[in-house]
Amino acid sequence: MTQARPGQRAVVLGAGMVGIACALSLRQRSMDVTVLDPLGPGAATSHGNAGVLARSSLMPFNHPGLWAQLPALLRGKNPGFRYHLPWVLGQWRWGLSFLGHARAADFQETTTALDALIRHSGTVHRRWMAEAGIAHRRRDDGWLFLYRSEAAFDSGAFGRETLARFGVATRVLDAAALHELEPHLKPMFPRALWVQDASSVDSPGEVVRSYAAWLQALGGAVRTDEATGLHRHSGGWTVHTRSGTPLEADHVVVALGPWSRDFLRGQFGLRLPMGFERGQHRHFHPAEGTALCRPVYDTAGGYVLAPMAQGLRLTTGVELNAQFAPPHQAQLEVAERTAREAMPLGDRTSDPDWLGSRPTMPDCRPMIGECPGQEALWLALGHQHIGFSTGPGTGELLAQLMLGEPSAIDPHPFRPQRFLRA
Numbered sequence: 341m342t343q344a345r346p347g348q349r350a351v352v353l354g355a356g357m358v359g360i361a362c363a364l365s366l367r368q369r370s371m372d373v374t375v376l377d378p379l380g381p382g383a384a385t386s387h388g389n390a391g392v393l394a395r396s397s398l399m400p401f402n403h404p405g406l407w408a409q410l411p412a413l414l415r416g417k418n419p420g421f422r423y424h425l426p427w428v429l430g431q432w433r434w435g436l437s438f439l440g441h442a443r444a445a446d447f448q449e450t451t452t453a454l455d456a457l458i459r460h461s462g463t464v465h466r467r468w469m470a471e472a473g474i475a476h477r478r479r480d481d482g483w484l485f486l487y488r489s490e491a492a493f494d495s496g497a498f499g500r501e502t503l504a505r506f507g508v509a510t511r512v513l514d515a516a517a518l519h520e521l522e523p524h525l526k527p528m529f530p531r532a533l534w535v536q537d538a539s540s541v542d543s544p545g546e547v548v549r550s551y552a553a554w555l556q557a558l559g560g561a562v563r564t565d566e567a568t569g570l571h572r573h574s575g576g577w578t579v580h581t582r583s584g585t586p587l588e589a590d591h592v593v594v595a596l597g598p599w600s601r602d603f604l605r606g607q608f609g610l611r612l613p614m615g616f617e618r619g620q621h622r623h624f625h626p627a628e629g630t631a632l633c634r635p636v637y638d639t640a641g642g643y644v645l646a647p648m649a650q651g652l653r654l655t656t657g658v659e660l661n662a663q664f665a666p667p668h669q670a671q672l673e674v675a676e677r678t679a680r681e682a683m684p685l686g687d688r689t690s691d692p693d694w695l696g697s698r699p700t701m702p703d704c705r706p707m708i709g710e711c712p713g714q715e716a717l718w719l720a721l722g723h724q725h726i727g728f729s730t731g732p733g734t735g736e737l738l739a740q741l742m743l744g745e746p747s748a749i750d751p752h753p754f755r756p757q758r759f760l761r762a
């Protein structure tokens with residue numbers, strides 16, 4: 341491992357939650373940090389998400405029950421999942437590896453690793469939000485899984501057992517208890533699970549932008565520019581940019597979210613096994629006299645509805661498709677229809693619909709560590725459904741590895757070597 345030292349120059353590629361968090365952790369250890377992003381901070385995936393920070397997110401999509409659910413998923417029976425067959429067939433290696441990691445042993449390793457990362461990130465997020473002056477953006481009143489029938493609730497037993505095993509605080513609610521918590525949800529859910537070990541924010545993009553402003557106040561730099569090439573030489577790295585002004589660095593961190601795959605392929609010929617779980621959002625004004633206090637996940641509808649500064653944000657489930665394929669409206673339309681069954685929604689706001697890609701490794705664990713075969717090139721990518729919540733823990737772990745500090749959590753499950761060779 342190529343150790344970094346305080347005072348050395350680090351260039352971070354990508355100003356999403358993960359890149360900004362890495363930059364903050366490095367700057368707090370006195371490194372000279374510059375972040376590059378053509379869109380500016382928090383404008384891509386880290387803008388469009390549902391803003392949930394939840395211990396329940398330790399459950400990956402590829403759990404041991406996935407095989408049994410697969411026939412229904414492939415037949416399009418679940419509104420929270422769709423796929424573009426030609427793209428999926430083209431990604432068969434990723435797909436088989438993703439399914440392979442649904443084995444019980446992998447599930448155990450992944451849930452343990454994600455639990456540690458999520459818990460550590462929760463602590464760091466809380467401290468950073470206070471220090472950045474944005475604690476008011478955070479709600480600590482949990483989130484809700486809604487069930488439209490007793491049978492649907494029963495089918496979630498494995499998930500609840502897993503959460504209980506990790507000590508995640510939850511409470512099962514009947515219709516009356518749910519009504520007390522969220523009086524404006526329609527009375528159509530006989531059961532709900534209240535995940536109490538969860539927070540949410542009212543604007544994920546603003547949180548990232550506030551962290552970026554705090555980074556700048558601490559002496560870090562954020563440049564609106566695109567990295568177009570990396571060149572290794574005896575003195576370190578030259579980062580070539582779209583603007584034509586190169587940057588010199590002792591260390592480079594790749595935190596490009598879903599863009600990481602093409603970037604690493606183009607620069608180094610590395611084949612990153614990353615799938616794209618695309619998702620969309622749409623904003624609504626709340627219907628007059630109604631409010632939602634916390635995010636809700638309608639397990640039958642496959643959508644999340646979350647109160648945001650912009651109104652109510654409806655986010656869709658998963659669409660397996662190419663990162664830049666045109667948006668597919670059907671999933672968003674179904675999500676809107678099913679959400680209107682559950683909650684009175686007002687008109688759409690003037691915000692445009694949004695589409696982004698959750699960048700997912702086959703074992704649903706992010707990659708955090710030095711890139712095999714590339715001295716002083718560090719990776720912080722592949723955060724699937726949980727990158728907004730786990731950015732800060734990732735930043736801390738990466739900085740600890742770079743500077744040779746004892747790490748707060750076990751880095752082994754996140755090592756890039758599990759999928760990349762020198």
Ligand SMILES: Cc1cc2nc3c(=O)[nH]c(=O)nc-3n(C[C@H](O)[C@H](O)[C@H](O)COP(=O)(O)OP(=O)(O)OC[C@H]3O[C@@H](n4cnc5c(N)ncnc54)[C@H](O)[C@@H]3O)c2cc1C
Binds near residue numbers: 383567596698
């Ligand atoms: C619908 C949906 C809902 C979600 N809900 C949640 C949730 O509730 N909670 C949660 O924790 N997570 C959630 N996620 C996941 C989360 O949003 C992502 O895991 C996270 O945002 C990834 O952050 P990132 O910094 O890695 O990537 P990004 O935020 O995508 O940042 C990567 C950045 O790299 C920049 N870039 C690209 N190319 C270059 C280049 N050549 N040079 C410089 N910069 C470049 C891009 O402009 C972009 O800003 C959700 C995702 C989706 C799609």
